[in-house]
Amino acid sequence: MIPLTGQDMIYYLAIIAAIGLAVYFLLETSRRPKEPETETKELLKCIKCGYTIEKEYSVGDFIGLVKDKCPKCGSPLKIIAIYDVVKKTPEKTLKPPKQYT
Numbered sequence: 148m149i150p151l152t153g154q155d156m157i158y159y160l161a162i163i164a165a166i167g168l169a170v171y172f173l174l175e176t177s178r179r180p181k182e183p184e185t186e187t188k189e190l191l192k193c194i195k196c197g198y199t200i201e202k203e204y205s206v207g208d209f210i211g212l213v214k215d216k217c218p219k220c221g222s223p224l225k226i227i228a229i230y231d232v233v234k235k236t237p238e239k240t241l242k243p244p245k246q247y248t
């Protein structure tokens with residue numbers, strides 16, 4: 148066997164470097180992205196005119212609860228949905244953890 152020349156060494160080093168980079172990028176991309184910050188919203192619907200409004204969820208609210216008044220006709224609003232939405236602007240304000248009582 149002929150000993151490796153300088154050029155061969157560079158060739159092998161390049162392969163090793165390429166593999167190393169590939170592994171690095173694979174690990175980097177497979178790393179899970181940060182959990183998006185969510186906030187809980189509730190959808191209220193007017194029982195009379197059907198007007199819907201989205202509000203911040205408050206502790207104790209549940210689907211079917213009659214809450215607030217319709218800004219259009221003054222009839223009671225009923226919660227028809229409660230859901231989490233991803234915050235549009237990721238801010239680092241500390242919020243107390245969600246409570247379901």
Ligand SMILES: [Zn+2]
Binds near residue numbers: 194195196198221222
């Ligand atoms: Zn209404």
